Amino acid sequence: GQSKPASDNSVASTANTSDATPADGGNFVYGLATEVDNFDPFTATTADAKSIYFNIYEGLVKVNPDGTFSGAVASDYKISDDAKTYTFTLRDGVKFHNGAVVTTDDVLYSIQHAIDSGIPGYDNVDSFEATDDKTIVVTLKKGDADFLAIASQAIIPKDSDNQGELALAPIGTGPYKFASYAVQDHVTLDKNPDYWGTPAHLNEIIIRFIASSSDLLVNYQSGAIDGFTANAAISEQVDKNSSTINVGHSNAVQALYLNNANTPFDDVRVRQALSYAVDSEGVINTVDYGYGTEIGTAMIPGLSSFFNDDVTHAYDVDVKKAKHLLSDAGYPNGFSFTVKVPSNYQVHLDSAQVLVNQLAKAGITMDIQQVDWATWLENVYTNRDYDATIISVDGSIASPTAFLSRYVSDAHNNFVNFNSKDYDAAYAKATAAVDQEKRVAGFKECQKILSDEAASVYIQDIANNFVYSTKFAGYTGYPLYAVDFASVYRIQ
Amino acid sequence: MSEMNSEKGEILEVSHVNNYYEDTGLGIFAKRQKRQVLSDVSFTIHTDEFFGLVGESGCGKSTLGNAILGQLPFEGTIRVGGMEYSKSDRRKFTEKVQAVFQDPMSALNPRMTIGSTMREPLRAHNIGTREEQIRAVNDMLEKVGLDASYADRYPRELSGGQRQRVCIGAALMLQPELIIADEAVSALDVSVGAQILNLFHEIDAGADFAMLFISHNLNVVYYLCDRIAVMYRGTIVEIGSAEDVYHHPVHPYTKLLLAAIPDFTSRIEDDGTGTLADIAKANAQFEVRNEDPEGACCFYHRCPYANSECLKRPSLTAVPTTDSEEHRAACRLAAEQPSAQVDEKGSVAEAFQSTC
Amino acid sequence: MSESKTVTSQNLLEIRNLSIGIREGDKIYRAVDDIGYEVAEGEILGVVGESGCGKTVTNLAIMGLLPDVLFVSGGQILFEGKDLAKMSERERAAMNGRDISMIYQEPLTSLNPLVKIGRQVGEPLRIHHKEIPEEEITKRVAESLREVGLPDPEVTMEKYPHQLSGGQRQRVMIAMATICRPKLMIADEPTTALDVTVQAQVLRLLKHISRKHKMSIIFISHDLAVINQICDRVIIMYAGKIAESAPAHVIMRHPAHEYTKGLLRSIPRADSKGESLPAIPGHVPSTEEYRDPCPFAPRCPIAQDICRQQAPDAVQIAKDHVAYCHFLRAE
Amino acid sequence: MRYLIRKAVILILTMFLISLMTFLAFHIIPGDPAQLILGTSASAEKLELLRHQLGTDLPLWQQYTSWIFGFFRGDFGTSIRYSMPVKTLLGDRIVVTALLGLMVIVLTLVVSIPLGVYAASRRNTAAEQVVNFLTMIGISIPGFFLSIIFMWVFGLVLHLFTPGSYVSYQQDFGAFLRFMIFPALAIAVPEIAILTKYIRTAMLDEMDKDYVRTARGKGASHRTILYGHILRNAIVAVIPLIGMMIGSIFSGSIIVEQVFGVPGIGRLLISSVTGRDFPLTQTLVMYIALIIVITNFIVDILIQVIDPRIRLSN
Amino acid sequence: MKSGKIEFRIGCTLAGIVILLAVLSLFWTPYGINEMDPASRMAAPSLQHIFGTDNMGRDVFSRAIVGARFTLAVAVSTVLFCTLISIVLGLLAGYAGGWVDEVIMRIIDAINSFPGILIALIMVTVLPPGNYTIVIALCIMFIPSFTRIVRTGTLQYKNADFVRNNRVFGDSDLRLLLVHIFPNIIPLLLSSVIVGLSNAILAESSMSYLGLGIQPPAPSWGRMLYEAQSIIFNAPWCALAPGLMIVVTIVAFNCVGEGLRKRYLA
C-alpha cells in the first residue's frame, strides 16, 4: 500500500462504529469552509472542489483508499513494460448522469480536453486512439509509471465542456450526481441509481458552504451539519461522545518556505540554522494537537513508498548548532525577517506564532505579516516577492512528481527559487526511470538533497480530520484530499 | 444731497443702495427668487452726528447696517469717510467704522476673557505692544464704567448691561469715526438700557464720532439722535431732524408709528359692550389693505390717504413748510401737507379710521 | 376715566406667601421669595419687573407648569378658594385650558410647528369638552379666530404657524387661550416680540375680551407704558419679591418705592431729550448672587444699614397701595 | 424642481466617483483573478488564456469603459469567480439582504420608539436610568461579538435556533424568518440602542420647548403631549439618523451574514473582494452606494413631507 | 449638570482602569503574550491564569491587557489623525462655502457610501506592511463623519454674533477661524472624538475579525475574539475576556463623551 490505511489512524474515535448496522437512504449534510464555485474538473483546482467532485466524476481508473489504482470507467488496464503504452478496456454499461452510456468517443474527447486544458501529465501523451469500441490505447512520449494517477482525470460526455459548461452543470459517472447549487449556500448531490459499482448508501448529500472553519464547528455543534473536514484545532473541539473523528492527512507539505534567492536565505548555513532552530514537534503539539506528521522534506508521508523517512529527523531542534551556523554565516547576533502568511489559514498563522518563539531562542526575529489570499498568490507565489512564507503545498495528483517537480531550478512554480544542479540532475534521473525501485530511489535522493540543502524549513503534514456524527459511519479516507460520501452510511 | 451741509463734512454716504436676498426655498419644488430688501436707500451722516434709523421688524434696518459694515453684498455705493469697503482693504475700513449689536449675550466670544476680546481690534490692526494694548483696554474699561478687574473675567460672569458696555468699549478701541449701533439697547432691561443710553451720551461728549443708531423704538431714537430716518419695507419714507420727524411727522407711516407708541397719558378703554366690529374698526389703522400693487408706494397697502397717484412710488421730497430744508418725506402729501403743528396723535388714529 | 375701574370684592385668585426654589446641583436658590397678591374677577393685573425677577416663574406656578428644576417651596395659590399648589397633576390638567389659560411671550415657539393652526386652537375644546362634535369645534375655532380679528379664519385654520406673521401668531395664541372662556388668563409678555403697531392691536383685543367675558388677566410686562395702557392694577416685582402694588394710575403718578421711581425715571420720554437719564445704577442680582433682605438695597439711593439686615414689611400707603420699604409710612 | 435636478446631478456624480474609486482600488490592490481561479498549479499559458477570456488583459481604461457602458445598458457583466451573470447572482441575495435589513428596521423602530419615548417620559427616574444603561451597553457591543454570543447562547445553549441552518425564503418563509430573527437582532441591537438614545434625547429637547408648555397649559394629557405633540417633532430631528442607519445596517450585515451563514450580499461582497471578482464587486459597491445615496435622498424628502416649515409654501 | 457629572466620573474611572492596565502591560504581564504551553491549553480561569488560557495555552489576561495597548493605540492614533484632517477639511468647507464646500462634501459623500471593508482591504494591501495601515484605513472611514461635525459647527459659528463682531474689528479670516470659531467647536468635537474613540475600537475589532488588523502574535481585542471563536464552546473565557474588555472600554469612552457633551452643551 502506498498509504497507511485510514482506519489505522482513527485513534480519536471513541464511538464503536463497527457494530452498527448500515442502513441505506437518508441524507448527510457536509460543511465546507470554502466554496465550491466550479465543478469543471478541467479548470477547478481548489482542493475543496476536488474533494467534492471526487463523488461526481471518475476517470478511467480511480484511486483506492490505500493509494493504489483500480479500474473505474475502464474495467481493465494494461501497462507496457517501458510504461509508454497504456491500454484501457471500457467497462460495460457505465452510464453518465444524463443517462447516456459511456463510449470510446467520450473517452477520446475527455483525453483531448485534458491535453487542451493543460492538465499536468497530459503533456506527455504522444497519441491516443480507440482500437475498437471498447479499447483505448494511450501512447506516451516517454515512459511514466505514474500515468495511472494521471488517468484518473474525469471522463465526461463528448462535447459537454467546450465552453466550460461543466462548471455549473457537472455530468460524470460517479456514485453521486449533481442536483442543485446555490451560490455561497449549498450544493446538493443525489445518489446515482445507475452507478456501475457498489451504490452509495445515502440518498442525498448536501454540502453547505460555511464562511470559516470556526463556523463549521458551531454549525456542527448546533446540528446544522452532520460532518466536516478540518484541522485538529477545530476537530478537537467537538464532543467526542457523539462524534467520530477520522484522522487523516491534509496530504500537503507545511513548511516555512524560504526565498532561496534572497539574502540571507541564499546562504545554506542560514537555512540550516533555521531548520535547527525550528522544533517541528513543538509546532505539531501546539497547533495541531499532536496529530500532524513530522516531515523533513518536501514529500507527504501518504506516498509512503516514496517518502524518505530518513531525513525526517535530520534537523532535530538544536539551538546551539543553529547559533553556530548563524555566526558562521555572518550573523552572530541573529537577524530579522518578515514572514508573509495568508490570512485565511488560521493554522499557518498559529504555526507562525509558534515559530516566532522558537526562532527567538536562536536570536532570529520573525515578524508576521498577514496577507489576503489573492495578494499572497500574486506577490509571494507568482512574483516571488517575499522572504519567507508559511503554507502547505499539496500535490495535484498522488504522485511524487507533484511534490518534487517544483524544486527544479527552472520550474515555473519553483516559488522558493531553489537552485541546485545536483537536484536538477537527480530529478531528471528519477523521472526518467521506469523501474519502480529506481524511481523510488531517485525520488528519495531528491528528497535527501532538499533536506541537505535545507531548501525550506519542513514542518509537517497537517492532520486533516473528517469529523462526523455517530449517527453515521463507514467513512473511508484516501491519500488524496477527497471526501468519499459513497462509503458513508446512516446507522439504524 | 451732497451740496447741503457740506461745511460739516460727511462720515457716511449711502447712495442708491439696493439689496436682494435670494430665497433659496428649501422645498423640493421651491423656486429660487430674489427678494428686494433695500430699495434705493440714500442718506448721509455728518461727522459727530447721531443718526437714528427706525422702522418695524424686518424692514431692513439690520440689512442696511450690515451693508455699511461691508458684511453683505449690495448695489449702489456706500462710503465711510470717503472710502468704499473692499475685502483687501478691510483693515483700513474697519478703522473707520465699528459696531455694537443687539444681543450682548452672544456678541462676545464665550471662550475669551473680556480683556482679550477688547484687545482684539488692536491686535487685528497691530496697534501698540502687548503692554500698551492692555493699558488701552484698562483705560477703555474705565471709560465705559467698568473697572480694570473685569479684564480677566469671562462674558458669562457679566450681566447683560455690563456685556453691552464691553461691546461698546471694544467698538471704541480703534477710535472709529462711525459707530453702528443696531438695537443696542433693545435687549436690555429698562433701567439698564437707560444706563447704556447715558453711556452713549457721555462718550459722545468726550470723543469725536458719528453714530448710526438703529432701533424700533421711536422714543429712544428721539431721545438720543440729532437726525432720524424712518424706514418702511426697505425704503426711507421720512428723514429729518429729530424734532421735525418726531413732532411734525409728514408721512402717514411715521404718524402711525408715533400713534402706536404706548404712553403714560392715555389708556385703552373698552367696556366690553362693543362688538367685534368695533374692535376691528379700532384696529383698522393696522389692518392690511388687500392690494399691494407692483411699483406702488411702499405704504400703499396700509395708507388711509392713498389714491391712484400713489400707484407710482414717490421719491423723497423736501417738506416745504418747515424751516429746516433737511426734512424730507416720500409721500405725495409731503409737498402739500402743512407739517407744522398738524395733528395730535388721537386725530391721526381718527384719520386712519375714517378712511377704512 | 380709567380710575373708575377698581377692584371688586370677589377675588378669583389669591396668592399667599408663595416661594419658589431653584434646584441647581446640591444648591437651592430662591427665584421667588414670599410674595402675595390677589386678582379680582374681571380685573387686569399688570406685573412689571426687570428680567429674571420672577414674573414668569410665578405664573408658571399658577399653571402648574414649572420646569423640573423649579418647585413651589412654600405658600398657597388659591383659585376660587382651592389651593392649586396642593392639587394633583390630573386635577391641574382638568383646570388648565378650561379655567385658567396662558399666552406666552414667544408666539412662534409656543405653537407646535407641525400642527395646523385650526387643530391647535381647537385642542382645548377637544380636551375639556369631549361631548362637542368635531364640526361644532371647527365652527367654534373659526369663530374665535374671527374674534381675534384674523381675516379668513377658514384659510388660517389650514395654515401652519410659520406661515403667519408674529402678530397673527400672537392672535392665534389668544384665540386658543380664550376658546374655552377661562376665568383667568395669564399673558406673559404677549407683546414684547411684536412691533408697536401690532402691539397696539393686541392690547386693544385683550382689553376687549377681558371686559366682554369678565375674564381676569394677569398681564406680565417689563414696559410700564404698556401696563399703563390696559391694566387696572399693577404689581412691581424686583428680584423675586414684590416691591410695590397699586392701581395703575397711582403707580404711574405717585410711585412710592424707590425702585418704581427709578424705573419710571429711566424711561426715555419726549421731554427728556438731551438730558442724561436718571438711570438706576447697578444691575439686578441673579438668583445665584447674594441678595440683601431688601434686594433693592445695593441700588437704592436711600438705603441704610437696616435694609441689609431686615426685610421690609408691607406698608399700606393708601387703599390698594402697598409698598415694601423701611422708609415709607402708612397714611 | 431645481432641487430635484440638482439632487439628481449630485447623485450621478457621487455614483460616478464611487465607481471610479472602486475601479482604481481594484487595480491598485494586488491579486490576479485568473491566478485565483487556476490556483498554484496553473501554467503560464493557461493563465494567459483565462485572462484573455476574462478580459483582464485589456488596458485599464478599456476595462472601465466597457464595464460602465455595460452597466448603463443593464448588463453588469459576468462574475469571474462564479462564472455566472452578476445579475443572476444578485437576484436572490438582494432579496435576502433586503429582507434582513427590513427586519432590522422594523425591529429597531418597533423597539426603540416606545422605549425612547418611555425613557424620556420618565425623566430623572430609575426607569430612565435603566434604559440609559441598556442603551449604553447596546451601543458598546461590537456586532460580531454579539453575533458570537447569540450563536452560543441562543443557538448552542438554549437551542432556540440552529446556527448554520439557513432556509431560503423561497423554500419556507416561516422558517426563513425564524432563522433570520437572530442575525437581524444581532444587527438591530446596536441600532436600537442608538435610535433609542437619539429619540430620548430629541424628546427631551422637545419637551423643553415652549409649545409643549402650551399644550400642557391647555390641559392635554401626558399621553397626548408625548405622542401627539412631542414625538412628531422629535422624529423630525431623528430622521436624518435613519439615513445613516441604513449604512450601518449594511456594514452590520456584512459581518453578521458571515457569522450566521446567511447568503446575502454582505457575504458576497467579502468573497468578491477576496476573489478579486471585479464585475461582481463593482456592481455590489454601486448597488450599496446607490441604496445609501437614495436613502439619504428619501430622508430629505421625508423631512420635507413631515415638516411643513421646509415644505413648499404655496 | 449632575447626571453628566456622574457619567463622566464612571467613564473616567473605567477608562482609567483600562488605560492603567494598558500602561502596566508595557512593564509587566503575568506571562509573555506569546508564551505557549500546550499542556495547559484552554485552562479555565484560575489563580494562575485569572482569565484562563487559550487554545495554544497562552495566558488570556496577559494578552488582554497587551491587547488593550494595541487596541487603544490604534483607536487613539486613528481618531487623532482623522480629527486633524477633518478639522482642516471641515473648517475649510464650512467657512469657504461655495465650490470648495461642494467639492469636499461630494468626496465625503462618496467615501461615506463606499463600503468600509473595501477601503480597509485596499489600504491594508496597498500600504507597506505594518500595524498602522489599519489606522489609515480607519481614518479614511472616519473622516466623513468628523468633517461633517466640524463643518456644521463652523457653519453655526460662521455667522454668530461674536464672530461678526470680530470681523468688524478687522480680524483676518484665518484668525476668525482659528481663534474665534474653532475653539467654540471644540466641546462638540471633543465629545464626538471620544465617541469616535469607541467607534474606532469597534471598527478595529471588526477589521481584525476579518483579518485586516494588528499582526499576530501581537494581540488586539478583535483578533483575540476572532481566534477565540472556534473554541467558544470549550473555552468561552477566551471570547468573553476581550469581548467584555471592548464593551467596558466603549462604555467608558461613551460615558466620558456623554458627560462632556452634557457639561458643555447643556
Ligand SMILES: Nc1ncnc2c1ncn2[C@@H]1O[C@H](COP(=O)(O)OP(=O)(O)OP(=O)(O)O)[C@@H](O)[C@H]1O
Ligand atoms: N440672510 C438672509 N437671507 C434671506 N433673507 C434675509 C436674511 N436676513 C434678513 N433677511 C430678510 O430681509 C428683511 C430685512 O431684514 P433685517 O434683519 O434687515 O430687518 P430689521 O429691520 O433689522 O428687523 P428687526 O427689527 O427684526 O431686526 C427681512 O424680511 C428678512 O426676512
Ligand SMILES: Nc1ncnc2c1ncn2[C@@H]1O[C@H](COP(=O)(O)OP(=O)(O)OP(=O)(O)O)[C@@H](O)[C@H]1O
Ligand atoms: N428653567 C429654569 N432653570 C433655572 N433657573 C430658572 C429657570 N427658569 C427661571 N429661572 C430663574 O428664575 C428666575 C426668575 O425667572 P423668570 O423667568 O420668572 O423671570 P422673568 O421675570 O419672567 O424675566 P423675563 O422678563 O426675562 O422673562 C431667574 O433668575 C431665572 O434665572
Ligand SMILES: [Mg+2]
Ligand atoms: Mg435687526
Ligand SMILES: [Mg+2]
Ligand atoms: Mg419671563
